[in-house]
Amino acid sequence: MSALTPDLLRELVAEARLAPSVHNIQPTRWRLLDDVRLALVDDTSVRAPVADPAGHDVLISHGAALEGMSLALNRRGLSICGLTTIEQPLSAQFSALCNFAVKPCATPDPLADRVAHRMSWRGKFVASPGDATALAQLAAACGDVICVSDRQAISNVAGWADQAEFSFVRGDDYRQELLGWMRLSPGHPHYLQDGLNRDALAMNALQATAARFVLGGLFKPLDRLGLAASLLADGAKTASAAAIVLFCRPVGEDPLMTGRYFYRAWLEIDRAGLAACPISALADDPDCNERLRKLGNVAADLRLVNVFRVGRPPAAQKPRHFRLSVERLVV
Ligand SMILES: Cc1cc2nc3c(=O)[nH]c(=O)nc-3n(C[C@H](O)[C@H](O)[C@H](O)COP(=O)(O)O)c2cc1C
Known part of the structure; x- marks a missing residue:
């Protein structure tokens, strides 16, 4: 098992938050449980109930954030283990959806380096021979x-x-x-x-x-x-x-x-x-x-x-991400 510290958690969350979420509502929060376990926390006050009445897209967004955390860990030679998905209310606003431990991992994930580059492109595309x-x-x-x-x-x-x-x-x-x-x-x-x-x-x-x-x-x-x-x-x-x-x-x-x-x-x-x-x-x-x-x-x-x-967008796009501060995302 590897030691998680508040500083390491902030670094990890800064990358995990680049995951996509429906309407960019960013419902995922993170909590350090001890020096090896982390919880993914749902901010239940963040919803799009008309577009997503069943909350399915919110769960997809949480899953994307979980994968974002996995990729952030991978960049540091770490991985998720012992993932337990039991919903646990923490307060009126927050509910833990799953928790997991962190262990060393030797295999680099080829997708980890795409995280900072990926973004939604809502303009037109141009055809390319490639x-x-x-x-x-x-x-x-x-x-x-x-x-x-x-x-x-x-x-x-x-x-x-x-x-x-x-x-x-x-x-x-x-x-x-x-x-x-x-x-x-x-x-x-x-x-x-x-x-x-x-x-x-x-x-x-x-x-x-x-x-x-x-x-x-x-x-x-x-x-x-x-x-x-x-x-x-x-x-x-x-x-x-x-x-x-x-x-x-x-x-x-x-x-x-x-x-x-x-x-x-x-x-x-x-x-x-x-x-x-x-x-x-x-x-x-x-x-x-x-x-x-x-x-x-x-x-x-x-x-x-x-x-x-x-x-392909008509010109190379500089990646841009509009996200909540890390401080808001660690609860
Ligand atoms: C479950 C889900 C559904 C989405 N549906 C749409 C959509 O219908 N139209 C759209 O333009 N973007 C959609 N998005 C993209 C998000 O709006 C986008 O990920 C978010 O604004 C963050 O921006 P980024 O992808 O550039 O990082 C969806 C994202 C998720 C996770």
């Missing part, structure tokens, strides 16, 4: 993904995604919750800390102002005029992707485990030289989920958990 090789590398490295690269199929999926997303956006409470997590002006007090800011959404100031109105007070009149759907459509971005990537895991798997593999799949996309943006609406909408299962020939014992559009 796309087919990158997708083949991804498919060979990650057994949890199915890559759909047929242009007509991608274009169809782009239309399905717009329809699915718009059906959710039509809900008043959905738009209200989404706007609550959006930081559309750099003056927002949480702009650099959490939620979805203008930079992360690849929006300029004008687009951000337009989004505020279209998702806010103007939504209903614009919808009545039949204009809201086209103003919010992301179809051109999805259609520009090199591929639609279906992320599948066994039916009935513990979502914490699914989240670990979700993060690993995204890091594999990054390692293959591609950028990605999840389109959860495609997996959450039952009709789209079924159509995509057919398109990708997904086996009956697998669940289509999420869908990415992947490709």
Whole structure:
């Protein structure tokens, strides 16, 4: 067993927090139990109950954070052992979801060095002659993904995604919750800390102002005029992707485990030289989920958990991460 100290924990959390989370809500906290054990703690006050009513995406986010911790440990020659997943309420706000010990480990994880580079890319993609090789590398490295690269199929999926997303956006409470997590002006007090800011959404100031109105007070009149759907459509971005990537895991798997593999799949996309943006609406909408299962020939014992559009941004992107401070994340 290896000694965990408060200083080491802060270093580890600084890297583990780079894991993706739904709407960048960052529900994961960490607690040092003793000098060899650590607990992953759920901040139950951090939720997106309309977009994620069952709390499934929160658990996927916790799983991604757990994998982030595993990768941070790996970079220091350490690994997780004796993982116990028993939910234990700690207070009204915090609940421990699992705990584990840390032991030495000799094998470097090839994904550990991708952590600082991976990020969501929400802009358009440009085609590159290397796309087919990158997708083949991804498919060979990650057994949890199915890559759909047929242009007509991608274009169809782009239309399905717009329809699915718009059906959710039509809900008043959905738009209200989404706007609550959006930081559309750099003056927002949480702009650099959490939620979805203008930079992360690849929006300029004008687009951000337009989004505020279209998702806010103007939504209903614009919808009545039949204009809201086209103003919010992301179809051109999805259609520009090199591929639609279906992320599948066994039916009935513990979502914490699914989240670990979700993060690993995204890091594999990054390692293959591609950028990605999840389109959860495609997996959450039952009709789209079924159509995509057919398109990708997904086996009956697998669940289509999420869908990415992947490709190359027009220019190399400097990695940027908007995260809560380490102090907030250690409880
Ligand atoms: C379970 C889950 C679902 C997500 N769904 C979407 C989505 O539908 N659309 C989207 O743009 N980003 C989605 N994301 C990406 C997060 O918004 C993103 O990871 C977060 O904002 C942090 O930013 P980063 O990925 O650039 O580090 C999802 C992430 C997770 C973990």
